[in-house]
Amino acid sequence: MTLPLNLTGAFYPTYKGLNPTFSADTFACAEQTVRELLETATTSDHPGMLLGKVQSGKTRTFISTLALAFDNGYDIAIVLSKNSKALIEQTAKRLNSEFAHFVSDGELEIYDIMHAPESFGAFELDSKLIFVAKKQSDNLRRLIELFSEKCPAMAQRRVLIIDDEADNASIGYSKKDGLIEAKKIATQISDLRSAISQTSFLQVTATPYSLYLQPSEIEVENVTTFKPTRPKFTALVPVPSAYVGGDTYFGEAARSQEDTLESLLHHTLDHNEFTRLKKEDRRSFNKEDVLTTPAVKGFRHAIVTFIVGGCIQRINGVRDGQKEKKLRYSFLLHSEAGREAHDWQEVLAITLKKKLIEAAKTDAPILRELIQVSYDDLRRSLQLAGSSVPSLEEVFDAARNAITGDHISITKVNSDDDVAAMLDNSGQLRLRSPLHIFIGGQVIDRGVTLASLIGFYYGRRPNRYQQDTVLQHSRMYGYRRPDLAVTRFYTSPAIRHAMFQMEEFDTSLRAAIESGGDHGVQFIRSGGNGQIVPCSPNKILVATTQTLRPFRRVLPIGFQSGYRTGANGIGATIEALDVSLSELCGFNTDEPTLVPLETALDLLSRTEPTLQFDEDDAPPFEWEAARAILRHLANLHSDPDQRGQVWLWAARDRNSARMASESSHATYIETPDSEKTEGRLTRTHAIDHPILFLLRQDGTTEKGWRGTPFYWPLIRAQRNTPTAIYTAEIIS
Known part of the structure; x- marks a missing residue:
């Protein structure tokens, strides 16, 4: 039986009236949530779930939910x-700000x-x-004592527990101590x-991955499809x-070789620059040369582009009638x-600011050159966006x-105390x-918001990327559409590649949850005998995942071809492949040829020694994973009779x-194929079998290769591919 909601109480109508800019969808979500909480028994094991995206408005939705719940x-x-x-x-500031009307009337205390x-x-x-309490032992103990010992009357009241950033509550999947601590917190929440x-128990999260993590004491064998640990x-x-999120930064439009607003967000950094920003090393460069040295070219360009972008937005804003x-x-x-690195980065930023002031006061040509480069870069995206x-x-x-x-401030933020002292009344x-x-470091992380962020220089290189960690570092997400044309994201090719992988991973899991019903996702890995075996989601190491879905492309990029002799x-290897392919399928034919899996695997393996991954910043390509x-x-x-076959086309x-153009966001060419040719063949033929393309490149020195032909392999999944997460490496 559906219980009627009270929509005319003391809190909810007033709160709605105080927030006319909130969308009708936000309030509809709050109403759905409270209705479900009233009708459904929820626990920390089987909670209600508010699933949002990073900086997408989860807090305003759960606060609206709170107002209606009261x-x-x-x-x-x-x-x-x-x-x-x-x-x-x-959190406390945000709640006090949102509920200030009720606090001043004595209707609510926080x-x-x-x-x-x-x-x-x-x-x-x-x-x-x-x-408001931290998910920390002392905080939870105080809560338990208050309800069970100090104020038993309170325990008779109806209580709504909201677990904000729920993916951080009880998931610690690489450190044993962290896991033990997480279990302790989960036990205290249960107590x-x-x-x-x-x-009632409501979890709020932006990371659907957390829903797939199985209880660690349960061993799941011989199951390839894991269904999310379903909330109620x-x-x-x-x-x-x-909203600007992962689909903007790391979706298909961001991969485009043509200029798009999304692809122009990206600026590629030399990964060696991160080392130079770790500590001062005068053998590398002298900080006094910060305006001209190539050693920190990306850092310098990022800061100058930020200044130029901010000035453009201020000029346009004033013209539009906004207050300067x-x-x-x-x-x-x-x-x-590390704090030592933050100290050095602060010194470098201050030195750059000082040198820019000197250049401005002396009309040094270098200032105009730097501003011109940034202006030309931003003009492309402003024109695409139709902006002035x-x-x-x-x-x-x-x-x-x-x-x-x-007009330029530089602030180092490397402690909770720093952040707390800098928050305004809205919690930004x-x-x-x-x-x-x-x-700063990871303290500017989950939940901390930076208003009007238009430049993000990101170089964190954890040995093991964790999905929720890197997603939560994505401070550039949020309601930032008006500033998108002057926004830039600076990182290395390897980090960008990992973030593209994570967005695919996140999107696939989110789609499975949003589709409702009984949809699951396969989690798989290679067994010791080369066979694909089930893998518990707890073991997934996100940076090594490949998200398999219909027509997914799997190919190496960033490599160099070998020498001919x-x-x-x-x-000799290429000549032998020429002969094999002539016999098996021919070249540039109208249709692909169906061949045994072992033949396709052999051809793929024969290309492996002909491609060399010499560059440190080249995205890694796991040949074993490709074969798996x-x-x-x-x-x-x-x-079953049709299994073990692959379409082949050469x-x-x-x-x-080899290299992308100077104006491209990418370092290396990522599309040796075209939708017109290989895309059409895939959509027409790869329905129930995958297709392997072997694209023979001339490999000329003019194009950045070593003057000898080679084959560029490309696998595309068939249309009837269930969503699967393949991991090349698992957490022991």
Whole structure:
């Protein structure tokens, strides 16, 4: 039976009226959530779920949910937040700001549990209460004591527990100590629930991966399809068109070889620059040469482009009638966790600012050169977006005035205390000047928001990328559409490749959850005998995943071809492949040829020694993984008699370049194939069998190769491919 919701109570209608900019979808989501909470028994094992995206408005949705819950029988809310002083202060500030009207009327009190009274009297319990607590042992112990010992009357009230950033609560999947601590927190949350007579449990997360993690004490054997550990219900936080997220930064449009707004966001860095930003090394460069040295070219370009982009937005904003003082923009440099590195980066940024001031005051040509390069870069995306493009002279004057007028702030943020001191009343980092550069580590992480972020220099290189960690470092996500044309993201090819992989991974899991019903996702890995075997999602190492879905491309990029002759010459191998392919399928034919899986695997393996991955920043290509994926795809046919076969098609006289163009966001060419030829063949023929393309390149020196032909292999999944997550490496 559907219970009627009270939509006319003391809290919800007033809260809606105070927030006219919130979308109808946000309030509809809140209403759906409260209706589900009232009708469904939820626990920490089987919670209700609010699934959003990073910085997509999850907090405004759960606060709207809270307001409605208070009108529908809930007396107390407990908001559990990440174990971070800064984030707990941010959460408390946000709640106090959102509910200020009710707090001033005495209808509601909000407490940090560590600063809450020891007990509460009957008069106090007549008001609604919100407790904010860290997911940390002492905080949870205080909560348990309050409800079970100090104020037993409170335990008789109806309580809503909201686990914010739920993916961080009980998932620690590489450190044994972390896992033990996580279990302890989960146990305390369970104890808290047991102390209260009527509780509902709502998790709020942006990482659907967390839903797939199985309880660690359960061993799952011989199962390839894992269904999410189903919440009792999932409410999807609405994502308006103004939101900019992973699909913008790492979706198909961002891969385009043509200019798109999304592809122009990306600026490729030399990975060696990260080392130079780790600590001062005068053998590498002298900081006094920061305006001209090639050693930190990317860093310099990022800062100057931020200044130019901010000035363009300020010029356009004033023309549109906005108040000049309100037009403030931020830039984030996050490449290292260590404080020593932050100190050096701060010194370097301050030195760069000083040198820019000197250049501006002396009319040094270098300043115009730097601004011109950044202006030309941003003009391309502004024109694509249909935005107004101020003249170069106008932008140059504005940038020079910003530099000499002390409109640029540089702030190092490397502790919870730093963050807490810088938060404004809305819980965002305060921008003290029109152009504010933040330098920091992971403390500027989950939940901390930077307003008007238009530049992000990202160089964190964890040995083992974890999905929720890297997603939460993505501070450039959020409601940033108006600034997108002047926004730039700076990182190395290898990190960008990993982030593209993660976005595919995230999108596939989210799609399975959003489709509802019984949809699952396969988690697979290679067994010791080369066979594909099931893999517990707990073991997935995200950076080594390949997301398999219909028509997915698997190919090496960033390699160099071998030499024709010499000790490791490839000439004879290529000639032998020419003969084999002539006999098997011919070249540039109208249709592919169906061949046994073992034949396709042999051809793929014969190309392996002809391609060399010499560059440190080349995205890694796992040949063993490629073979395992081809095996997996070839054995998906619904008819067992048709399994173990692969379509094969070969081309010759191709002439792809090795490196992408200067203006491209990519370093290396990533598309030796075309949708017109290989794409059409795939869509027409690869229905139940995968297809292997072998594209014979001329390999000329003019195109960046070594003057000898080679084969570029490319696997494409068939149309009838169930979503699967393949991992090349597992966590032991």
